[in-house]
Amino acid sequence: MKLVKHLLATVLLATSAASFAQTTIVITSDSTESTITKTRKHVERVSSDFGIYVGFNNFTQSPAGFSGDAGTFRPIGSRFVALAWQKRIPxxxxxxxxxxxITGPEVAWNNFMLEGNNRLVERSNELIVEPSPVALHKSKFVTTQLNLPLMLNVSFRSGFTLGMGAYAGIRLDSYTREKPEGAKAIRTHGSFNLNPVRWGLMTELGFRGTAKLFGRYEPNSPFRTGQGxxxxVWAVGVKF
Structure with missing residues (x-):
């Protein structure tokens, strides 16, 4: 009878224990002593984190497709920023x-800074880069997009991690922002002939628990065919 009680107690302990390490249980009866060793497998759950991407972006070549030849975009000063809410699925x-x-929604901003005293305008469904009639302190073109990335991440014993994947997103907003000298900035919102859906490739590398380098590349133009x-578009920078 005592042996049965010991066996019942052992089963209850084995099913309710919370640790995933190896558990050793000793069963003692009036005349015998036996040892049961049971190994439990560690189960990693889905985790969440928040990431901030900061870097530079620009077009893969000079935007000669714009009507007019007043200027181009500055590679230094054209910035990429994204806020990402990510799930890590083992x-x-x-x-x-x-x-x-790794997946989860993100909001991304592409900021394209124009060179010189130039501005981007849309007239009769045509984009034009032209000299501004007033002196400008700053002139830029901004797109805001909601993306959903899908990325496979490999992490090694050393802590080094490498991720590769793709993303697709929809346009939330786009506008030009002109800051005349000594005056308030002026924003002009519009579609600017942008495709409603964009996609690209992405990669990240670094060490677990630290900031990582990232790169993104959109092989297709963000503008509708023949209208930009x-x-x-490329982007490189650091993920925090």
Whole structure:
């Protein structure tokens, strides 16, 4: 009878224990002593984190597709920023090399700064880069997009991680912002012949728990065919 009680207690302990380490239980009866060793497998759950991307962006070539030849965009000063709410989904995490799927919504801003005293305007469904009639302190073109990335991330025992994947998104807003000398900035919102949907490739590398380098590339023009420069968009920077 005592042996039955010991066995029942052992089963209850084995099913309610919360640790994932190896558990050893000793069962003692009036005349015998036995040891049961049970190994429990660690289960990694889906985790969440928040990332901030900061870097530079520009077109893959000079935007000669714009009507007019007043100027181009500055590579330094044209900035990329994104706020990402990400889920890390474990796929294969039993060994020293772990594989996870990273996904989640993000809001991304592409800021394209114009060179010189120039501005971007839309007239009769045509984009034109032209000299401004007033002196400008700053002139830029901004697109805001809601993206959904899908990226496979591999992490090694050393802590080094590498991620590669793609993203697709829809346009939320786009506008020009002109800051005349000594005056308030003027924003002009519009579609600017942009495609409502954009997609691109992405990669990230670095060490677990630290800032990572990232790169993004959109092979297709963000503008509708024949209504803007036939050039892709790139972005590089640091993810925090």
């Amino acid at each position: 796929l294969a995490v039993s060994g020293s090399t772990k594989l996870r799927l 420069p036939d050039a892709g």
